[in-house]
Amino acid sequence: MSENHVKSLLETPLKVVNIGLESFSEALVEQGVEVVHLDWIPPGGGDPKLADLLSKLE
Amino acid sequence: MSAAAANGAAAGTAIVINQLRKGFYLDSVALMRFSRSIAAMPGVEEAALMMGTPANRRIMADAGLLNQTGEAAGGGDLILAIRAKTRPSAEQALTQSQALLDQPAAPGVGATAWRPRTLRAAVKHLPEANLALISVPGDFAIAEARKAIRRGLHAMIFSDNVSLAAEAALKQEAQTLGRLVMGPDCGTAIINGAPLAFANNVPRGAVGIIGASGTGIQEVSCLIGQYGGGISHAIGVGGRDLANEIGGVSTLMALDALASDAATAHLVLISKPPPAAVMARVLERVAGMGKPVTVCFIGAGIMPMPVNATQVFSLKDAARTALGLRQNGDTTPLKAPSDIRAPAERIAGQNTVRGLFSGGTLCAEAQAIFIAADARVASNAPIPGAGQIPATPPGHQLLDLGDDSYTRGRPHPMIDPMVRDQPIIDALSDGAVAVILLDLVIGFGAHHDPAGHLAATVMTHRQQDGPVVIASVTGTEADPQIRSVQIAKLEAAGIHVAPTNADAAAWSLLAAGPTVAA
Amino acid sequence: MQRIDDANRQAMDRILSADPVLVDVIPAAEAIPTLQDRMILHAGPPVDWERMCGPMRGAVAGIAVFEGWAADLQEAEAMAGAGAFDFQPNHHFDAVGPMTGMTTAGQWVMVVENRRFGNRAYCTINEGLGKVMRFGGNDAEVLDRLRWLRDSFGPAMGRALRSGDGVPLKSLVARGLSMGDEMHQRNVACTGLMLRALAPALAATADDTAGLSKALAFIGGNDQFFLNIAMTMGKAIMDPVRGIDGSSLVTAMSRNGTDFGIRVSGTGDTWFTAPVEMPEGLYFPGFTEADANPDMGDSTIVETIGLGGFAMGAAPAVAGFVGAGSASDAANFTRAMGEITYGDNPEWSIPGLDYLGVPTGIDIRLVVETGLAPTINTGIAHREPGIGQVGAGVVRAPMACFEAALQAFAASVGVA
Numbered sequence: 001m002s003e004n005h006v007k008s009l010l011e012t013p014l015k016v017v018n019i020g021l022e023s024f025s026e027a028l029v030e031q032g033v034e035v036v037h038l039d040w041i042p043p044g045g046g047d048p049k050l051a052d053l054l055s056k057l058e
Numbered sequence: 059m060s061a062a063a064a065n066g067a068a069a070g071t072a073i074v075i076n077q078l079r080k081g082f083y084l085d086s087v088a089l090m091r092f093s094r095s096i097a098a099m100p101g102v103e104e105a106a107l108m109m110g111t112p113a114n115r116r117i118m119a120d121a122g123l124l125n126q127t128g129e130a131a132g133g134g135d136l137i138l139a140i141r142a143k144t145r146p147s148a149e150q151a152l153t154q155s156q157a158l159l160d161q162p163a164a165p166g167v168g169a170t171a172w173r174p175r176t177l178r179a180a181v182k183h184l185p186e187a188n189l190a191l192i193s194v195p196g197d198f199a200i201a202e203a204r205k206a207i208r209r210g211l212h213a214m215i216f217s218d219n220v221s222l223a224a225e226a227a228l229k230q231e232a233q234t235l236g237r238l239v240m241g242p243d244c245g246t247a248i249i250n251g252a253p254l255a256f257a258n259n260v261p262r263g264a265v266g267i268i269g270a271s272g273t274g275i276q277e278v279s280c281l282i283g284q285y286g287g288g289i290s291h292a293i294g295v296g297g298r299d300l301a302n303e304i305g306g307v308s309t310l311m312a313l314d315a316l317a318s319d320a321a322t323a324h325l326v327l328i329s330k331p332p333p334a335a336v337m338a339r340v341l342e343r344v345a346g347m348g349k350p351v352t353v354c355f356i357g358a359g360i361m362p363m364p365v366n367a368t369q370v371f372s373l374k375d376a377a378r379t380a381l382g383l384r385q386n387g388d389t390t391p392l393k394a395p396s397d398i399r400a401p402a403e404r405i406a407g408q409n410t411v412r413g414l415f416s417g418g419t420l421c422a423e424a425q426a427i428f429i430a431a432d433a434r435v436a437s438n439a440p441i442p443g444a445g446q447i448p449a450t451p452p453g454h455q456l457l458d459l460g461d462d463s464y465t466r467g468r469p470h471p472m473i474d475p476m477v478r479d480q481p482i483i484d485a486l487s488d489g490a491v492a493v494i495l496l497d498l499v500i501g502f503g504a505h506h507d508p509a510g511h512l513a514a515t516v517m518t519h520r521q522q523d524g525p526v527v528i529a530s531v532t533g534t535e536a537d538p539q540i541r542s543v544q545i546a547k548l549e550a551a552g553i554h555v556a557p558t559n560a561d562a563a564a565w566s567l568l569a570a571g572p573t574v575a576a
Numbered sequence: 577m578q579r580i581d582d583a584n585r586q587a588m589d590r591i592l593s594a595d596p597v598l599v600d601v602i603p604a605a606e607a608i609p610t611l612q613d614r615m616i617l618h619a620g621p622p623v624d625w626e627r628m629c630g631p632m633r634g635a636v637a638g639i640a641v642f643e644g645w646a647a648d649l650q651e652a653e654a655m656a657g658a659g660a661f662d663f664q665p666n667h668h669f670d671a672v673g674p675m676t677g678m679t680t681a682g683q684w685v686m687v688v689e690n691r692r693f694g695n696r697a698y699c700t701i702n703e704g705l706g707k708v709m710r711f712g713g714n715d716a717e718v719l720d721r722l723r724w725l726r727d728s729f730g731p732a733m734g735r736a737l738r739s740g741d742g743v744p745l746k747s748l749v750a751r752g753l754s755m756g757d758e759m760h761q762r763n764v765a766c767t768g769l770m771l772r773a774l775a776p777a778l779a780a781t782a783d784d785t786a787g788l789s790k791a792l793a794f795i796g797g798n799d800q801f802f803l804n805i806a807m808t809m810g811k812a813i814m815d816p817v818r819g820i821d822g823s824s825l826v827t828a829m830s831r832n833g834t835d836f837g838i839r840v841s842g843t844g845d846t847w848f849t850a851p852v853e854m855p856e857g858l859y860f861p862g863f864t865e866a867d868a869n870p871d872m873g874d875s876t877i878v879e880t881i882g883l884g885g886f887a888m889g890a891a892p893a894v895a896g897f898v899g900a901g902s903a904s905d906a907a908n909f910t911r912a913m914g915e916i917t918y919g920d921n922p923e924w925s926i927p928g929l930d931y932l933g934v935p936t937g938i939d940i941r942l943v944v945e946t947g948l949a950p951t952i953n954t955g956i957a958h959r960e961p962g963i964g965q966v967g968a969g970v971v972r973a974p975m976a977c978f979e980a981a982l983q984a985f986a987a988s989v990g991v992a
Binding site: 004005006007009010011012013014015016017018019020021023024027028031033034036037038039040041042043045046047048051055 | 181183193
Binding site: 081134172174175176178179182 | 904907908911912914915942945946947948
């Protein structure tokens, strides 16, 4: 197994990218946590065929 | 405005209207709230605003909400579907739905603030980002988590409906990359004092928690706070991390991290009983970590523990043991308040407990208390020793209303307490029910006033000589809803509030009497 | 995929290491030896007379009269309908053209040389605003101006450029960005900088002061003079990026008023097309969107190199003109385009965005993934022939082009 970076997660101030429910962002902001909220939409406009193709081309 | 014209069709005597918005995305919680307020309009039988994925279309078809317009929708299209008694009511509901969708975003968000659409752009914007908190639908959640760990972030996946195979593949890659994946179906975490998703505002302290359950972590962390202790970190791993297919990848990584974490002096591990092979691996890691560990496998029997570990059987005892307030073998005396109606005063046949839980682990803990008291109990989410509903004959029933089978297409009862109304109303008028047992979970992410809602429901629908209602409140004084305020509202409505979920379960057994003992 | 990452890195290196210099103005027939008599190069992907929109037909008729192939507009249209002209896209001849994009043998073209790679690109001289051939205008005033460009201004500008070492464009554009230009809708700063660079040599090589005065006034009086130079530069920068196996970056975006087309490095010279969309924007008094022709022109080459709609954050004034709204909205356009591009161009930065480089290297994978189509700043032509420009606005590249390109690209790297 390679290096476990979880320890450093616990020792560093949390900085969050929030993908989904906006209320989770709001709670973090209230607690003074730095957070970027994504304007997320389903990849490929929700077309499963395109999403599949995109994942293979990553 | 809408991409397709409204299309009305009669289903029986009712009117069904579908309309599409092409490429319009809104998250499902917001849509469900809209659906609910539309469904409540006069003359409306059923209403749903949903993205047009095949699964959603099936749900809507089953609900008699879909016509050929909705059937033609794609996954990126929003379907507005209404079934009403008359065409004017249907059209009024459609107009109202459009108005809800078109209302401007809440002020204060900053109308011109830029928001990245992709993780890639977000990380460019916040290069020190170290955690992605993911709550998009299941299939997408895995893809986003994969992107996150490949960019060096850790991931917390709140979403459920992820296949076991996808979870296993993701966690194996995360292990290789040394990144932690909390979830899928991880409801709660507290990292470095920051509450994530459904978490409470608990004091910081020396106890580290690793839990395969959101409400389990919430109850234990809140009780630790209540008892004068505090939390270093609470790491959720998702309900299936200890399954054989996953092998406890995240649990083991979390154990290693907390073992070497200077802020953590004592660990609490909360889970359903894991399969033998995984359990052996986890306990082996526990044995090697050089810090005291409290192990709470809810529903498990007594098992051999490493010398540095103590096994407990309830969340309450997990909190007390972690703080050194309880010695091995010490059991809390159970004493119900004297004002709970004595069994002798009950009317004939009124002798069962109906538990209606929003928290899965709180439901499991209550079952464990019942089984330890030799009371026969059944559940839709049974622990070992409990019967499976509906196969089990009537008796004490402890239901997990947050279970997938209840939440599909509806909000979780912790977000929207209204979901629990009908089961409560049914139980209040059920002649076989002596006690209604409830949990109330507050904190970040939860409804802003679940006690106010519950009190109103109970006061409106309670009947002469109906069942008593016993509840507990999982939360803290520092939570937005304020625990003592919530308790006061419940007590003002005549609801008995126990100090912990375990106590509430014990009280309910005492109040129901010994009639249904196994 | 490592193969795609490597190819895109190479493509981006070629974009960023380009060294475009305006070196000459010469007859199109000399610049493009394969440009035959009665051959008409037009904007966008291939289109035949039957499918050409109104303004492009108007421009075809006008240019046929200008070239002397027809006596009047009616005869020109009849000849076009009878197949007398060979219609070809500019892009197939190292050229670009704004809006209708008419390029024929008898016009003079500007030459931009990419000194890093040695290739050259060509474009006609910008005619000014109002009723002009690029918007389908074709009356006597329009044709007279084309003749003056051919007989007087083009040769004068060529002489001036040949008397020196040309005008390096990269640094000039960098300064223009810091002065509020985005090089598609707004070129006033770059036009001024170009006039400053050219004036001494124009004066030194002039035949007579009256002609010189008219030439200087023409440049100084046309805020969009630099647009055609920016386009030529864009073509010169992007041509060496074509045909890199495995690269998912866009090398050209272009429209003919009927179809929008893109080319992708890894899929060579194939056009992926979809019906063009209608721009959203502001109209000149007396016109409404009912008068508007769908999106048109090769000018989207500037967005392909990170300017125009991609550099909107540099030009808040344009954001208002195109109806996008506030200055922060302008910045948001640029940031959003950063989500679909390989990276930033550090040499072309935007002061108002903390010197963020313009987003560069459109990756079709990111376009399809994010659902963010490239934002294009554009002029709007009247849909009838002969009328000209009626407004300006913003238009999105159709997503269908990128989806089709993605499928073909996937096949090109062995993914189905």
